[in-house]
Amino acid sequence: MGNKRRVLVVEDEQTIAESVAARLRAEGFEVDLAHDGPSGVAAAAEHRPDLVVLDVMLPGFDGLEVCRRVQAQRPVPVLMLTARDDETDLLVGLGVGADDYMTKPFSPRELVARVHALMRRVDRAAHADPAGAPLVVGDLEVDAVQRRVRRGGTPAHLTPIEFDLLAYLAARPRAVQPRERLLAEIWGWGEAAGTRTVDSHVKALRRKLGADLIRTVHGVGYALEVPE
Known part of the structure; x- marks a missing residue:
């Protein structure tokens, strides 16, 4: 097989x-x-x-x-x-x-x-669209084809799932995404038992890209702030 x-x-x-x-x-x-x-x-x-x-x-x-x-x-x-x-x-x-x-x-x-x-x-x-243009939100650039991220022109090394999480938030700037939705969309889980997984990945993104990039909405989830 x-x-x-x-x-x-x-x-x-x-x-x-x-x-x-x-x-x-x-x-x-x-x-x-x-x-x-x-x-x-x-x-x-x-x-x-x-x-x-x-x-x-x-x-x-x-x-x-x-x-x-x-x-x-x-x-x-x-x-x-x-x-x-x-x-x-x-x-x-x-x-x-x-x-x-x-x-x-x-x-x-x-x-x-x-x-x-x-x-x-x-x-x-x-199966990412090879013709897809990079997503630009303020000083953040997310290239889904090459799976590369830059902030202020500086490259950031992300794990595959960190990239997927950032890309999902960046495609919906300022919109609050509940943890449960992120688990379902990024991890494919149908239950909310792994919300700490989301929290840990968000902390890793903040460490790599800046603490101001992702806003915590307490009791709900996260939103990508539009960088200057």
């Missing part, structure tokens, strides 16, 4: 790794397993997965270093698993190229839903 999507699971806890792999295989994915940092990087180079499910705490070297090395080889969506619900750790993970994260313990059903959502995002990006 050459058209099956391939997922690499890098997880040192055998029970979790096998459970995740079994659930993903039941959904039709081909799954490869690795159980430490070095073998995770080697497996990514050998199998060229469509997506990586990556634990943060690994023997050898940690998941953050795995993510850096894997993304340097070839950009690929990464869903990080962390045992600690620490915002700094999550932002660091997003900063080294992870697209999403889940905190342990997690529901296998939710993990599969997030994998499907990341795959849909990749498909949307692949």
Whole structure:
């Protein structure tokens, strides 16, 4: 079955790794397993997965270093698993190229839903209109074809899902977007259980592009301010 999507699971806890792999295989994915940092990087180079499910705490070297090395080889969506619900750790993970994260313990059903959502995002990006002109909002320029962002003429390096979130907000300047809508449109989730994911990605965008760019509407969501 050459058209099956391939997922690499890098997880040192055998029970979790096998459970995740079994659930993903039941959904039709081909799954490869690795159980430490070095073998995770080697497996990514050998199998060229469509997506990586990556634990943060690994023997050898940690998941953050795995993510850096894997993304340097070839950009690929990464869903990080962390045992600690620490915002700094999550932002660091997003900063080294992870697209999403889940905190342990997690529901296998939710993990599969997030994998499907990341795959849909990749498909949307692949079918972007090649004739589409860059979106310019004030001093912000968002190029959907080249997937590049500049603010004030300065390039910013965004993860794929950060780009999609910014592009969605920039296409609707000043309009408040509820977290639940952003989850549905960007992540493809039909439930509001992951609103902290949105918050963390917004914080990462502010860190990279300026704290004044995205306005928080407390209790509702976010809006892109029109930059000067």
